[in-house]
Amino acid sequence: MENRTIAHWLTRDAFLLSLSAFFADLGYQAVMALFPLFLVIQLHQSVFVYGIVTGISFGIGSFFAYLGGKAGDRFNKKRIVIIGNLFIPLMSLAGLYVNVWSAGILFILGWWARYFRTPARRALLVEVSPPEHRSKIFGFMHAMDIGGGMLAVLYALLFLFLKVPINRILFLTAIPLLISTSVLFFVTQEKKYATASSIKDQQVKSKKKHVFSNGTFIALLIAATLYGFSFYNLGFPILTVAKEAKSAIYGVLTYAVYLGISAISGYVIGSIRLKPLKALWEFGYLPSALASLAIGLTYLFHLSIPTYYLAVAVLGAGMGAVETYEPTLTSVLVNSQSLSTGMGWLSVSRSIGQFLSNIIMGFLFTFGEFNSYFYAFVASLLATIVLFMAQRRYKSERVHMS
Numbered sequence: 001m002e003n004r005t006i007a008h009w010l011t012r013d014a015f016l017l018s019l020s021a022f023f024a025d026l027g028y029q030a031v032m033a034l035f036p037l038f039l040v041i042q043l044h045q046s047v048f049v050y051g052i053v054t055g056i057s058f059g060i061g062s063f064f065a066y067l068g069g070k071a072g073d074r075f076n077k078k079r080i081v082i083i084g085n086l087f088i089p090l091m092s093l094a095g096l097y098v099n100v101w102s103a104g105i106l107f108i109l110g111w112w113a114r115y116f117r118t119p120a121r122r123a124l125l126v127e128v129s130p131p132e133h134r135s136k137i138f139g140f141m142h143a144m145d146i147g148g149g150m151l152a153v154l155y156a157l158l159f160l161f162l163k164v165p166i167n168r169i170l171f172l173t174a175i176p177l178l179i180s181t182s183v184l185f186f187v188t189q190e191k192k193y194a195t196a197s198s199i200k201d202q203q204v205k206s207k208k209k210h211v212f213s214n215g216t217f218i219a220l221l222i223a224a225t226l227y228g229f230s231f232y233n234l235g236f237p238i239l240t241v242a243k244e245a246k247s248a249i250y251g252v253l254t255y256a257v258y259l260g261i262s263a264i265s266g267y268v269i270g271s272i273r274l275k276p277l278k279a280l281w282e283f284g285y286l287p288s289a290l291a292s293l294a295i296g297l298t299y300l301f302h303l304s305i306p307t308y309y310l311a312v313a314v315l316g317a318g319m320g321a322v323e324t325y326e327p328t329l330t331s332v333l334v335n336s337q338s339l340s341t342g343m344g345w346l347s348v349s350r351s352i353g354q355f356l357s358n359i360i361m362g363f364l365f366t367f368g369e370f371n372s373y374f375y376a377f378v379a380s381l382l383a384t385i386v387l388f389m390a391q392r393r394y395k396s397e398r399v400h401m402s
Contacts, residue, residue, distance in 0.1 A: 009130065009133035009136055009137070010133070010137060010140065011128050011129060011130070012188075013124075013128035013187050013188060014125060014128050014129050014137050014140075014141070016183055016184070016186055016187050017121060017124065017125050017128070017141065017184075017187060018137075018140055018141040018144040018145070019144065019183050020085070020180045020181070020183040020184050020187075021121075021141055021144050021145040021148070021180070022144040022145065022147060022148035022180075023148060023176045023177070023179045023180035023183060024085065024088065024114075024145070024148065024176070024177060024180040025145050025146060025147075025148035025149035025152060026148035026149070026151055026152050026176035026180075027088070027089070027092065027152065027173040027174065027175070027176040027177035027180065028088055028091050028092075028110070028114065028152075028173065028177060029148065029149030029150075029152040029153060029255075029259065030152035030153065030155065030156045030169065030170075030173045031091045031092060031094070031107070031110075031170055031173050032149075032234065032235070032255070033152070033153050033156050033234075033238065033252050033255040034095075034156055034166050034169055034170060034252070035091075035094065035107060035170070035235070036050050036235030036236075036238055036239055037166060037238070037239075037242070037248055037251070037252070038094070038095060038103070038166045038167065038170065039053070039100065039103070039104075040239065041248070042166055042167075043098065043100050043103070045100055046366065047236075047239060047362050047365045047366060048362040048363060048365070048366055049100065049362075050235060050362060051358045051359050051360075051361055051362015051363065051365070052358075052359060052362065053104045053107060053108065054235065054354075054358040054362075055354075055355050055356065055357075055358040055359035055362070056108055056355070057107065057108045057111040057112070057358075058111075058228075058351045058354030058355045058357075058358060059351065059352065059354070059355020059356070060108075060112065060355075061111055061112050061114075061115035061351045061355075062115070062347065062348040062349075062350075062351035062352050062355065063348075064112045064113075064115045064116040065115040065116065065118060065119055065344050065347030065348050065351060066344045066345070066347075066348050067116060067344075068080060068084060068115065068116035068117055068118065068119050068120055068340075068344060068347075069119035069120070069123075069340050069341045069342070069343055069344015069345065069347065069348075070340070070341055070344060071120065071340075072119055072120030072123050072124075072340030072341075072343070072344070073123075073337070073338060073339070073340040073341050077120040077121075077123055077124040077127070077340060078124060078184065078187055080116075080117060080120040081117045081120050081121045081124060081184055082117075082181060082184050082185070083116070083117070084113045084114065084115075084116040084117025084118075084120075085113070085117050085177075085180060085181040085184060086113075086181055087109065087110065087112075087113035087116075088110050088113045088114050088117075088177050088180075089110065089173075089174040089177040089178060090106050090107075090109045090110035090113065091106065091107050091109075091110030091111065091170075091173070092110070092170055092171055092172075092173045092174035092177065093106045093170075093171070093174070094106040094107045094110075094170060095166060095167030095168070095169070095170030095171055096167065096170075096171065115347060115351065118343070118347055119340050119341075119343035119344035119346070119347050120340050120343075122327045122330075122340075122343040122346075123339045123340035123342075123343050124187070125137065125138070125141060125327075126327075126331045126339060127339075128187075134328055134331060135270045135271075135274070135276065135324060135325065135328045136267075136270045136271045137270075138266075138270055138323075138324045138325075138327055138328050139266045139267045139268070139269060139270015139271060139320075139324045140266075140267055140270065142262070142263065142266030142267065142270070142320060142323045142324050143263045143264065143266050143267035144263075145263070145266075145323075146259045146260075146262045146263035146266065146320070146323075147259075147260075147263045148176070149259040149263075150256055150259040150260045150263060152173070152176075153252060153253075153255045153256040153259060154256055156169055156252055157249055157252050157253060157256065160248060160249055160252065161249065214333045214334070215390075215393075216277070216333055216390055217330070217333040217334060217342070219386060219387065219389075219390035219393075220280075220326070220329055220330065220333065220346070220349075220387070220390070221345060221346065221349040222349075222386050223280075223281070223285065223383045223384075223386040223387045223390070224326060224346060224349035224350045224353075224383070225349040225350070225352055225353045225383075226353060226379055226380070226382045226383035226386060227284075227285055227288070227322065227350065227353065227379070227380055227383040228349065228350040228351060228352060228353020228354045228355075228357060229353035229354075229356060229357045229360075229376075229379035229380075229382075229383075230288065230289065230292060230353070230357065230375075230376040230377070230378075230379035230380035230383065234254070234255050234258055234312075236361055236362075236365060236372065237254050237258075237295060237308070237312055237315075238251040238252060238254050238255055239251065239365075240295070240299060240308070240369055241253075241254045241305065241308050244299070244302075244305065244308070245305050250305060253309075254308065254309065254312050257309045257312050257313055257316065258312045258313070258315060258316040258319075259316065260316070261312075261313040261314075261316035261317050261320070262316035262317065262319045262320040262323075263320065264317075264320070265283075265316065265317040265318075265319075265320025265321060266320035266321070266323055266324045267320075269283055269320060269321050269324055269325075270324040270325075270328075274325075276325045276328045276329040276332065277329060277387065277390065277391050278391055279321060279325050280321065280322065280325040280326060280329060280387055281383070281384045281387035281388055281391070283317075283318070283321035283325075284318050284319070284321035284322035284325060284326075285318070285322065285380055285381075285383045285384040285387060286318070286380075286381075286384045287314050287315075287317055287318035287321070288314075288315055288318035288319065288322070288380045289376075289377050289378075289379075289380035289381040289383075289384060290314065290377070291311050291312070291314035291315035291318060292315065292373045292374075292376035292377040292380060293373065293374065293377040294307075294310075294311035294314065295308065295311045295312065295315070295373045296369070296370040296371075296372075296373030296374050296377065297370075298311055299369050299370055299373070300370045326346055326350075327343060327346065330342050330343055330346050353379070357376070357379070360372075360375060361375070361376065
């Protein structure tokens with residue numbers, strides 16, 4: 001029985017996975033927007049402590065991403081996604097505690113669960129998506145994903161305006177997270193589509209069995225790690241804008257701008273027939289580097305609040321391209337038998353960088369905010385250079401990049 005379609009390019013299962021992503025972000029993105037304010041303003045902790053909490057979330061999260069990726073190849077991918085999704089609401093419980101360690105641990109555990117389910121979810125999406133529409137479907141999922149996040153920030157803003165305590169808002173975020181998990185039970189996996197590289201799997205099975213047998217994939221992992229070094233939590237711009245505008249609402253609005261532009265970017269760029277390798281650095285890593293520099297310069301020269309929003313919008317556009325083309329490129333470069341593992345290594349590479357990035361950002365932030373954003377600019381620029389060189393070196397490889 002074939003997987004029914006919602007549109008000529010979108011299968012039923014791909015839509016359900018995207019809908020689940022929408023509700024997931026409708027929950028935990030509100031936590032991401034409010035948790036730095038809860039930790040720094042309500043619990044009176046330093047930004048460095050926030051950097052450590054997020055650093056641990058991303059850093060050790062890479063181990064859970066690896067486990068989730070391996071589990072996705074060995075067991076049923078749908079079950080692995082559901083198991084990980086079930087534990088994400090632990091983030092919502094962080095606001096129930098006034099002790100920084102208890103709040104931090106719950107936030108971290110929920111984030112680790114998100115990492116655990118992500119590689120299997122990406123691999124599952126590949127399997128239920130026609131190869132010719134794969135980048136568009138990844139863009140659609142990102143748009144649904146981040147669209148939910150943008151709505152999460154908007155209701156967080158509304159509750160803040162109504163003076164609802166932050167800890168109560170955090171607890172309410174568990175509702176959409178539980179809905180996200182319930183949607184996953186309706187995914188049927190009625191038909192599996194081969195990955196773009198699986199056509200060659202039988203011919204090159206002995207050579208391509210290991211995920212690291214492809215030089216371009218190794219370059220992607222290196223670039224993703226470097227990009228991770230630049231990929232700070234948006235809590236830092238939120239704190240910067242909140243401090244400059246002297247308003248938590250203006251700070252949280254920064255996140256809404258970022259998520260809204262990211263959602264649009266992912267869908268639009270994913271709908272255009274582009275070569276993933278080039279698109280990733282040209283529309284993803286490079287704009288992200290320039291955006292971080294722009295945020296730092298805005299702070300350094302005390303420019304207007306809308307200038308922050310413009311820079312954050314560019315950052316969001318870059319992120320939309322990255323979230324669309326990193327997994328798309330991985331689906332091309334990794335054979336079908338190791339796809340979930342490949343997605344796991346992609347998450348590992350990003351999160352290793354993010355682990356140190358958030359700690360470094362938190363450290364530099366306390367001495368000078370411009371320094372932290374300039375550091376992010378340099379790291380993202382290095383990621384751009386790595387992929388640009390990979391494109392030149394491996395352009396002769398016969399890899400289908402559409």
